[in-house]
Amino acid sequence: MAIIVQKYGGTSVANAERIRSVARRIIATKEKGNQVVVVVSAMGDSTDDLIELAESLTDRPDPRELDLLMSTGEIVSSTLLAMTLKHMGHEAISLSGAQAGIKTDASHSRARITGIEPERIHRELHKGRIVIVAGFQGITESMEVTTLGRGGSDTSAVALAAILGAKICERFTDVDGVYTADPRVVPEARRLKEISYEEMLELATYGAKIMHPRAVELGELYNIPILVASSFNDNPGTLIHGGQMEIRNKVSGIAHDLDVAKITIVGIPDKPGIAASLFEPLAKAGVSVDTIVQNASVKHITDMTFTLAESDLKKAMEVVKPIADHLGATSIEADPNIGKISIVGTGIQNTPGYAAKMFRALYDAGINIDLISTSEIRITVIIEEGKVKEAVRALHKAFELETEE
């Protein structure tokens, strides 16, 4: 009998009606002859409510206490789901992270799974039960409750699928799959039947909204096929997997991001150590820097430009200003009015012409490219923020993404 791991996000279990609907989907999966292990997130906004409660008492909640507090959210949703399944006549049991044997290190609020002891889950499956596991949480060697941080429940699900030798990890949320572009921007955007782990990772922010990169990486590592689908309809979803990449040769999708800003430091000496002196303090301040471009130097004087999240711009300027002054920079310019577009596809690797086609399409649409960065399967351009949506539509058309490959 095959084991299927299903993961349901917070919106999918946000109220009684939705919990019943999720229960019916689980039962249907079991009745097809599968053993089912389900991972759930906390109901709707309940995690935010707990954080708000903690922040009404202290501006800096103790991480160890906060983890124990937060872990209750997933216990609530998983016990309610187990009760509902029993009420519908199916044997089910909920397990906390500790009971499910999910062991982690002791890094509170961002623990890593160090191993899973699956004996209890196997024992319950053997009894014919549906097993519900509280996502997002684990326990340390010394019985301390931890949470896994961002993407935690997705990671719980994929890790369980790996350890249990599951056939597939099905991840249900309010999004019904990965699209060739944001359907709100490109009405012709098409849901992909499948996508590779690497492509999913390169979709960056857009991909992360659907499935956290950490869980995608874990899926890739253990070669667990991950289906992302909606719990609100029966659309087939998108399968993230690693097989048959060679036969693909096209662009899978276009991701865009408006939360981008740019800082340019003009006129600094071109000598070793300059980059480190800038980017180490930024990293310490918690600012993630994305694309970095340094102009060819003229008379040992150069300009340096980098992009970052628009929301980090103020903090970054406070860090950069004194350093730039110290380096003798001519000026610093901050520009929040930019956006980022990436075309992603395994077909890009080793195949020339994609970049040229992208640049031509943007030129034809009268859109100026500010910066360019690439990976093996991705080409990213930075352009004026007001032109981003128009550019996404132009590229979607140029690469004929509306038609099935």
Added chain:
Amino acid sequence: MAIIVQKYGGTSVANAERIRSVARRIIATKEKGNQVVVVVSAMGDSTDDLIELAESLTDRPDPRELDLLMSTGEIVSSTLLAMTLKHMGHEAISLSGAQAGIKTDASHSRARITGIEPERIHRELHKGRIVIVAGFQGITESMEVTTLGRGGSDTSAVALAAILGAKICERFTDVDGVYTADPRVVPEARRLKEISYEEMLELATYGAKIMHPRAVELGELYNIPILVASSFNDNPGTLIHGGQMEIRNKVSGIAHDLDVAKITIVGIPDKPGIAASLFEPLAKAGVSVDTIVQNASVKHITDMTFTLAESDLKKAMEVVKPIADHLGATSIEADPNIGKISIVGTGIQNTPGYAAKMFRALYDAGINIDLISTSEIRITVIIEEGKVKEAVRALHKAFELETEE
């Protein structure tokens, strides 16, 4: 250094302001040079909210799942309290029932504590920390989370006080102690400085509203002094303890209960087995019978009267009717309009005159006595419901309870 166990009820931690107030009281206790272990209930109505959530999904929630669900309530309040203490500059840690080593049997929703492994608590106290323990919960040998049922958090607190060798168990709630009578009925009612375990237990319903009998019995068994006091003021409260009973010779208090009804079965044969044939089915139906009176039989025919909670009257009549018919009873009479008054005091035992004085006082007030029952330290009368409050006032005066003994 002495260990003090404090227990705070749900109303005492119902919101952020009250949690801060509780934290200040705990800190004051620690700063007097004590090691402090705190047991908390779930915040305000949060337990009811969880039950409501479960009942929106199933009319009969699985007890094992319900226990795991309910246990989250006390984890929320204890983590918030620990955070608050840390925020106020004091080392503190919250422990779930499992982490605190509270072992129980596997009777979900009404588990009994089988033992406590106090090593973790001792280790935390040794580090100078205030230890917050989630009340009402424990864990079985097989890692299943249980709840202790009614009076559970009080029981957690007294059991911890016993195992830790605490000097005292202080129980804070919204009631500031045990009074000689209900102050809403008798304005002159006086708060008792102390009361014995036995007297507290004999106060029955009234006493149980202040401290659950199960916890009082545990206190008596391990001889743990229990202070009941309010978390909303600094009144000294009432100490429940076992010492120096010999020197007392008065009535401690008057308890009354309006939720009483009476059933009389008229004209049944006086032969062995009649009582069993009536009361066994009632017990099975979950009806607690209080006072039972059987008239002296005339020609082997007798009447039987018993009292019960008024809220159980309908259910009890459904059970009793067919049995009485089968026994050939002449009639069955149900009377919901009665009430119960008890005078309680260790002074009653072996000292004649208390009953006489009680009956005289009631007679002087023109109140008719319907039934009488007694224990060593209690005399209870059943009277007409409408006369109960007047009777309480008359007895309070007759026994001069308004003046310090």
